[in-house]
Amino acid sequence: MALKITVIGTGYLGATHAAAMAELGFEVLGLDVVPEKIDKLRRGEVPMYEPGLEELLRRHVAGIEGSTGRLRFTMDWAELGEFGDVHFVCVNTPQRHGEYACDMSYVDSAIASLAPHLKGPALVVGKSTVPVGSADRLAAYLAEHAPAGADAELAWNPEFLREGFAVQDTLRPDRIVVGVRSERSEKLLREVYATPVEEGSPFVVTDFPTAELVKTSANSFLATKISFINAMAELCEATGGDVAKLAEAIGYDDRIGRKFLRAGIGFGGGCLPKDIRAFMARAGELGADQALTFLREIDSINMRQRGRMVELTRQELGGGPFLGKRVAVLGATFKPDSDDVRDSPALNVAGQIHLQGGQVTVYDPKGMDNARSLFPTLGYADSALEAVRGAHVVLHLTEWREFRELDPAKLGEVAAERVVLDGRNALDAEAWRRAGWRFRAMGRPGA
Ligand code: UGA
Secondary structure, three states, X not given: OOOEEEEEOOOHHHHHHHHXXXXXXXXXXXXXXXXXXXXXXXXXXXXXOOXXXXXXXXXXXXXXXXXXXXXXXXXXXXHHHHHOOEEEEOOOOOEOOOOOOEOOHHHHHHHHHHHHHOOOOXXXXXXXXXXXXXXXXXXHHHHHXXXXXXXXXXXXXXOOOOOOOHHHHHHOOOOEEEEOOOHHHHHHHHHHOHHHHHOOOOEEEEOHHHHHHHHHHHHHHHHHHHHHXXXXXXXXXXXXXXXXXXXXXXXXXXXXXXXXXXXOOOOOOOOHHHHHHHHHHHHHHOOOHHHHHHHHHHHHHHHHHHHHHHHHHHHHOOOOOOOOOEEEEEOOOOOOOOOOOOOOHHHHHHHHHHHOOOEEEEEOOOOHHHHHHHOOOOEEOOOHHHHHOOOOEEEEOOOOHHHHOOOHHHHXXXXXXXXXXXXXXXXXXXXXXXXXXXXXXXXOOOO
16 A cells, blocks of 8 residues: 655645655645644645745645645644654754754654654654754654654655755655665655656665764755855955856866855855754764864855945945945845745845945845845835836845846936946846946956
8 A cells, every 4th residue: 555644844845845745646644833834735825935836736735626635734643643654754943043053842842742643653754954863862752752662763864955946856856865773664765765766866775863964964065165165256356366267167177066156145045054053063062063163164254245245335335334325136035936035145235234324125036025024124126127226236136037137228227326246146247237337246356
């Protein structure tokens, strides 16, 4: 009989994972403790913007016309425990307030709520990003608190999906990593992932700590690449070099690779910043803090880029205070193809200039509602053209395709001054210059 799957937590990770499991042919039951989320999902609506996810969900949510009906949602833990053979834990692990460590309370409470309902053999699979050592602790908790005892097993299966590509990354992951303690767990997970494995996704079997470390080390490596190129951008600025050319040239070496070498205002979002901090905090607890002190530098190079963008803007406006200056900000989300503004470098730059007296007007294709609720005092416009109208300087801070397709000549007609600063090294400098703009980008020679 086909495995029955449950997904606990229906945020980014969980909603995508649940829909993908249904797409792979399994019966799926998703659970969340927030009633509004469940109501939305039952109507086939996704609580965030993610390309392709709503279509995937609507193809499977029970009750939606023409759907397979394989995907249902509940708030009832007993129903969940009764239903599933494999339970995926997909709740988030945000940074703890005022600390570097991550907040494990959602994971802990998910496991505590589930355990009493595991009456027969079951596999609980953690997907959340957790401090190394958590799986060991949670496995012991399950064995002690589940009526099934040792038959309630745990596995760790970190997730590598990127926002904006969540559907494709989940259906065709570039690797599947499973930390397991028994052949039975491995067999079950091979069954769950049979389709992507057949289609070529590598399947890496490991122990608990390695599985947990794979995730945090992958994100640390990505963060390191970005901060490395941003440090090179600082050197390019000091020497008149061009960081975009530098990245291209070093990237031809396939030991280095070209990806994740785009200099600019740096990384943000709900993952990389908090993951490197939680990793440092955990290393400290383990007495291995020296191994990760370099991440402190990665973090500070990254945070410095936001301030550098503010200073570049000030310079372009004549060097004085921002008072009375109108600043158009294109982009609010931490990356394109997402409505996520968590720790967004774009909003951080917009906010700093606003707090220093600048009149900031922001436009973003999908992030307006989230940006408004986080930063209600910033100005907002309904289009890029409206944001630019009357501006003394235009900042390009999130690299949406829509911004690359803007007509610089048209924008030039409504701007007070034709000055554009590219904080993402993604605009076509020549096209803007031809249209009479003074063009500056981080780590590249000036106008
Ligand atoms: C990241 C990882 O890439 C995923 O593999 C991982 O699963 C996920 O975190 C997670 O832990 O859940 P994501 O947060 O969606 O995914 O975003 P990224 O695509 O990694 O981008 C992060 C930030 O780096 C963005 O703000 C982006 O603008 C910035 N970035 C990226 C650069 O500044 N330069 C680059 O060259 C690339």
